[in-house]
Amino acid sequence: MKGKVALITGASSGIGKATAKAFAEKGAHIVVAARRKDELDTLVASIEAMGGKASAIKTDVSVAKSVEQMIAHTIEVFGRLDYAINNAGIEGKLSTITDLSEDDWDQVLDINLKGTFLCMKYEAKAMLNLGFGGAIVNIGSVNSFLGFPTGAAYVTSKHGLIGLTTSVSAELAPKGIRVNLICPGITDTPMHHRLRGIVGDDLYDKGLLPTVHLQRIGRPEEVAKAIVFLCSDESSYISGSTLTVDGGLTLTM
Ligand SMILES: NC(=O)c1ccc[n+]([C@@H]2O[C@H](COP(=O)([O-])OP(=O)(O)OC[C@H]3O[C@@H](n4cnc5c(N)ncnc54)[C@H](OP(=O)(O)O)[C@@H]3O)[C@@H](O)[C@H]2O)c1
Structure with missing residues (x-):
């Protein structure tokens, strides 16, 4: 991946941050995007300290203009876009359907679903214009x-x-850009700890963890490795696919 360029959204925390480091270890140049610029700047400094090249751009993936600027920044700084990781997401407010407000629904759908649509739209435009192909995860x-x-x-x-x-x-895919979906299970990130705070440790430790074949929660670095795999030539015949990185959680009751 030397000289290739990876863009990672939601890189200020958790899985996104681990993914940025994993791509840096493979020699790719990295663009990291999220709303908290301070966190991104710290990450860029740590990648540079590893001898890598990285650049941060404050982005809200739910806003088309902001996503366009993120892509323009990537091309301006590194001249290409090979791998795009659409990782930004929120858990939102957990509510029963009768209590779920329109605003809370919109916020989650705007970031997680519309945000991914917007990122894919502008990433695909850039990749097609550049003509090198690519991979989107x-x-x-x-x-x-x-x-x-x-x-x-x-x-x-x-x-x-x-x-x-x-x-x-x-x-x-017919145009040389593979697109795949990674589905993480319980992963040790700030989002996971926020959810534990809301639903309680018991639900995880006594309810969910016993159903995980590997009997433990995942590390963000383990999800990052699967993401790197789906961008690498090692996965050259995989597109449109879903890869669960969940320790077996979804396979049995
Ligand atoms: N942890 C788990 O157990 C788990 C399991 C399954 C799936 N996932 C998924 O994995 C992804 C990463 O989650 P995580 O666990 O690493 O959570 P996290 O630690 O809370 O990180 C979420 C990232 O998304 C960014 N983000 C949120 N809203 C954004 C917006 N509007 N624009 C740009 N960036 C935004 C956050 O940065 P800012 O706040 O700085 O914007 C942060 O960097 C999410 O899509 C999540 O749904 C996580």
Whole structure:
């Protein structure tokens, strides 16, 4: 991946941050995007300290203009775009359907689903214009398959990413751009710790973890490795596909 350029949204935290470091270790140049610029600047400094090249751009993926600027920044700084990781996401407010407000629904769908659509739209335009092909990896969830009570907005947004990924793969793969979806299970990030704070440790430790074949939660670095794989030539015949990185969570009850 030396000299190739990877763009990672939601890189100020968790899986996105680990993914930026994983691409840097492979020699790619990195653009990191999120709303918290300070966090991104710290990440850029740590990648540069590893001898890598990285650049940060403050971005809100739910706003088309901001996404256009993110892509323009990538081309301006590094001159190309080879790998795009659409990872930015929020869990939103967990609410029963009768309490779920229109604003809370819109916020989750705007960031998780519309945000991924907007990123793919402008990433694809740039990749097609540049003519080098590429790979796009969207980040779904085990909740791309499984619902849970109070999760209607989040679960719907993550289910939608399957349709977005398969449809756009059919459009772009013939043009040399592979598109895939990674579905992480329980992963040790700030989002996971926020959810634990809301639903309680017991749901995870006594309810969910015993159903994980590997009997532990995942590390963001383990999801990052799968993302790097789906961008690399090692996955040259994989497009439109969904890869669960969940320790077996979705396979048995
Ligand atoms: N952790 C898990 O157990 C788990 C499981 C399945 C799927 N996932 C998915 O994995 C992805 C990463 O989650 P994580 O666990 O690493 O969560 P996290 O630690 O909360 O990180 C989420 C990232 O998304 C960014 N983000 C949120 N809204 C954004 C917006 N409007 N524009 C740009 N960036 C935005 C955040 O940055 P700013 O706040 O700085 O904008 C942050 O960098 C998400 O899509 C999540 O749904 C996580």
